[in-house]
Amino acid sequence: MGEDKSTYTDHVISLLVFNHPGVLSKITSLITRRGFNIDSIAAGPTKEKDMFRLTIMVKGDDRSIEQIQKQLYKIVDTFKIMTIHPARKVEREIGLIKVKAPMGERNEVLQMVNVFKGSILDSSTSGFVVEITGSSDKVDSFISLFPSNQIVEVARTGIVAMDRWEKQ
Amino acid sequence: MKGARILVEALKKEGVDTLFCYNGGAVISIFDELYTHGKEINLIQPRHEQGGTHAADGYARSTGKAGVVLVTSGPGATNTVTGIATAYMDSVPLVVFTGQVSTGMIGTDAFQEADTVGITMPITKANFLVKNVDELAPTVKKAFHLATTGRPGPVVVDIPKDVQMDETEFVYPLTPDLPGYRPKDSGHPRQVKTLKKYLHEARKPVVISGGGVNSAGATELMNEFCDRYGIPVVTTLLGHGVSPQHEELNYGPIGMHGGLYGNYALQNCDLLMAFGTRFSDRIMGDPDVFAEQARIVHVDIDAAEIGKNVSVDLPIVGPISGVLEELNREESYGDYSEWVEELRTYRDKNPLEFEQSEVLKPQYLIQLAQKYFPENTIVASDVGQNQMWVAQYFHFHRGRRLLTSGGLGTMGYGLPAAIGAAVGNPDAQVLTVSGDGGFQMNMQEMATVKQYGLKVKILVLDNSCLGMVRQWQQLLFDKRYSGTCMNDNPDFGLMAKAMGIPSMKLEKVSEAEQTMKAFAESEGSMLLHAVIEGEENVVPMVPAGKPLDQVIRKM
Numbered sequence: 028m029g030e031d032k033s034t035y036t037d038h039v040i041s042l043l044v045f046n047h048p049g050v051l052s053k054i055t056s057l058i059t060r061r062g063f064n065i066d067s068i069a070a071g072p073t074k075e076k077d078m079f080r081l082t083i084m085v086k087g088d089d090r091s092i093e094q095i096q097k098q099l100y101k102i103v104d105t106f107k108i109m110t111i112h113p114a115r116k117v118e119r120e121i122g123l124i125k126v127k128a129p130m131g132e133r134n135e136v137l138q139m140v141n142v143f144k145g146s147i148l149d150s151s152t153s154g155f156v157v158e159i160t161g162s163s164d165k166v167d168s169f170i171s172l173f174p175s176n177q178i179v180e181v182a183r184t185g186i187v188a189m190d191r192w193e194k195q
Numbered sequence: 196m197k198g199a200r201i202l203v204e205a206l207k208k209e210g211v212d213t214l215f216c217y218n219g220g221a222v223i224s225i226f227d228e229l230y231t232h233g234k235e236i237n238l239i240q241p242r243h244e245q246g247g248t249h250a251a252d253g254y255a256r257s258t259g260k261a262g263v264v265l266v267t268s269g270p271g272a273t274n275t276v277t278g279i280a281t282a283y284m285d286s287v288p289l290v291v292f293t294g295q296v297s298t299g300m301i302g303t304d305a306f307q308e309a310d311t312v313g314i315t316m317p318i319t320k321a322n323f324l325v326k327n328v329d330e331l332a333p334t335v336k337k338a339f340h341l342a343t344t345g346r347p348g349p350v351v352v353d354i355p356k357d358v359q360m361d362e363t364e365f366v367y368p369l370t371p372d373l374p375g376y377r378p379k380d381s382g383h384p385r386q387v388k389t390l391k392k393y394l395h396e397a398r399k400p401v402v403i404s405g406g407g408v409n410s411a412g413a414t415e416l417m418n419e420f421c422d423r424y425g426i427p428v429v430t431t432l433l434g435h436g437v438s439p440q441h442e443e444l445n446y447g448p449i450g451m452h453g454g455l456y457g458n459y460a461l462q463n464c465d466l467l468m469a470f471g472t473r474f475s476d477r478i479m480g481d482p483d484v485f486a487e488q489a490r491i492v493h494v495d496i497d498a499a500e501i502g503k504n505v506s507v508d509l510p511i512v513g514p515i516s517g518v519l520e521e522l523n524r525e526e527s528y529g530d531y532s533e534w535v536e537e538l539r540t541y542r543d544k545n546p547l548e549f550e551q552s553e554v555l556k557p558q559y560l561i562q563l564a565q566k567y568f569p570e571n572t573i574v575a576s577d578v579g580q581n582q583m584w585v586a587q588y589f590h591f592h593r594g595r596r597l598l599t600s601g602g603l604g605t606m607g608y609g610l611p612a613a614i615g616a617a618v619g620n621p622d623a624q625v626l627t628v629s630g631d632g633g634f635q636m637n638m639q640e641m642a643t644v645k646q647y648g649l650k651v652k653i654l655v656l657d658n659s660c661l662g663m664v665r666q667w668q669q670l671l672f673d674k675r676y677s678g679t680c681m682n683d684n685p686d687f688g689l690m691a692k693a694m695g696i697p698s699m700k701l702e703k704v705s706e707a708e709q710t711m712k713a714f715a716e717s718e719g720s721m722l723l724h725a726v727i728e729g730e731e732n733v734v735p736m737v738p739a740g741k742p743l744d745q746v747i748r749k750m
Contacts (some may be wrong), residue, residue: 044375047209048324048326049312049316049324050311052316056316090502094499097498098499100498100499101320102321103320103321103337103373103376104375105375106374117731128427148274177499
């Protein structure tokens, strides 16, 4: 199972877990142990005070993703698992990008930031720190606009996602 | 009350009667509390923590209760790892308590510190580091509940030294606080109804009895299911013990070293009902052509097993006993007599057999053991050829009678598991069958047999090599016997004598029968050192990954 990677697609798994010591490592090591790579992971508190939500992006086919969900559900600290449906998800990621912008090239960079509705968090004579918020694709495409030697540093949150409201 | 005392009181609340334990610096205060307050708990001290953990495993498999282990931090804990992994692969309920360095010392590479929770994470159903004495009693409650319910498995509880010394009020919770843990308590009625429909439609049904049938204590229900409706049954290595009264319904072991007829039943059935098995690679051979013509129904308490290795037509997640009880309520299903006749005829033409010769044959010895040991003997096998010969030639008529490391395949399991079985079943006859390789991995535990006056019969099948690996070398590596020869084995009889256990040696076929009889009828413990044919092979054999009908009948 899982050798043919051509049928692999991105899947977003959302877990509600108890905030017990070691729970994050239990979940990530289980995913690794079963032969999957985590593309991104985001963790944060929820409205339930002793739980937090993990949003994990992994690649796999439907069957292997079902298997990994069942295995994750067996972790005693897991309270609930949801797959976020690809067609119905809303997702956001924040990327912080430190980009070189020497005098003479600054306007060009600023224009790009405007097109992407990004904001400038810091600026110096050497360049900017830019924040881009949106889907992972959006962050990817902003970064791909620049030659790699112009990007000094990138920090990304990994996506958080949830299903939209059911259509009434 | 001090944490150490709380642990002892909690064990008593759980009804623990036996503790497989090995003392050390980080658990010394728990042993001290056991000295005064744990008199009702039988302490069994092995010679190595691995032996103690396998003993707890043998105790658990043979009694159905959780096996409980207590060891010290660091090496004490790491020595239990093979035993825990063995139990995890075969879903055996264990609760392993490990000492830990004081909370303030954790992470400093202190003396005898190991990250026990980190190390055991992939091989436990759950594990806990108790950082506060107030959490101790609730954690013990959780540990026993998790180990013994749903799909059973090992649970580790790591207790730092200062937590053992800290004081709090002892309150043992009535129920475990585990909101994220909800094993199914019954199979879905609609799915069970569909299975009944399948049974009505089937002409060639077969049941696989897996380890789950044993751990659910459902062998009797399974016998009833087979006998009443005339349904043939085959068993996985861990599923031995199902034994319908009608012999023509029992087709024994399946898979790599299963009988030809068992695998024939799998490959030719039209309805395959798998109870409590995980469809391991050793059972399926080539998964693409496994039971090709059959509808596959998979009944298991663990939803994650369903669809993991094989696609199924009908999944039923729930306890096996409940599903069988429901199935057994029906007046009748189809008439399968033609199919049973087909299987019986096939078996008559293709029996399990071996060639007798002038040299002692291990299969013959297992047959003799069956003849002279009482029917309800508990047999703890080791791993390798000896294990397969036991599975093929010893018939088990009750559940929980074959103790064997199926999933992990742990050499050295047999003797300590037999010790656990003997402790848990003082009236039962206990036999362990090992090869010379596996026996030497834990033979120090003969001292434990002696210390507690246990009745364990130790049969060592000595072919002076690692037989199963040698067999693969014969088959696949042109008999280049690299790293498999053990020509300078110790004198096992002398080893036994040194540990206070009497022994016999058997080399001649002509003496086999009387020796086995004397061995079986001897009082107390005894070692029988049997020198067997060196190049005997386990057949039939389906090479790894091959379809079940591409079988080697003779090597």
